Amino acid sequence: MTLFDDGFDRFWAAYPRRVKRDYAEKCWRKLAPDEALQAVILASVEAHRAEWTTRRFTPHASTFLNQRQWTDEVVAEPADARLPTTADAYGWCDHEPRCGTYAGHDLKLAREARADKS
Numbered sequence: 232m233t234l235f236d237d238g239f240d241r242f243w244a245a246y247p248r249r250v251k252r253d254y255a256e257k258c259w260r261k262l263a264p265d266e267a268l269q270a271v272i273l274a275s276v277e278a279h280r281a282e283w284t285t286r287r288f289t290p291h292a293s294t295f296l297n298q299r300q301w302t303d304e305v306v307a308e309p310a311d312a313r314l315p316t317t318a319d320a321y322g323w324c325d326h327e328p329r330c331g332t333y334a335g336h337d338l339k340l341a342r343e344a345r346a347d348k349s
């Protein structure tokens with residue numbers, strides 16, 4: 232537990248894509264949301280879950296905070312608009328350790344493909 236509760240722990244627990252915690256915490260501190268804004272942000276995270284169907288479409292917590300994405304309109308895509316990828320079929324990434332970003336995952340797949348050929 233931190234010395235005082237600024238709401239970050241609650242936000243972090245509710246956020247579906249937990250990467251770069253330290254940076255996200257810095258962004259939270261900078262934003263310094265009061266209780267009313269914290270409630271708005273948490274409600275928005277819940278509302279966005281329908282839209283963030285895969286990690287690929289889920290912004291980093293820091294991005295969500297910096298770009299004030301809780302003010303964004305939530306538009307859930309129809310299921311058939313989403314293009315299935317191999318990574319989706321395997322739960323986004325089956326690497327060990329898991330790739331932090333989709334771009335990093337793609338890069339790794341490309342490297343592996345090249346290594347197989349040589």
Ligand SMILES: [Zn+2]
Pocket residue numbers: 323324325326329330335336339
């Ligand atoms: Zn991967």
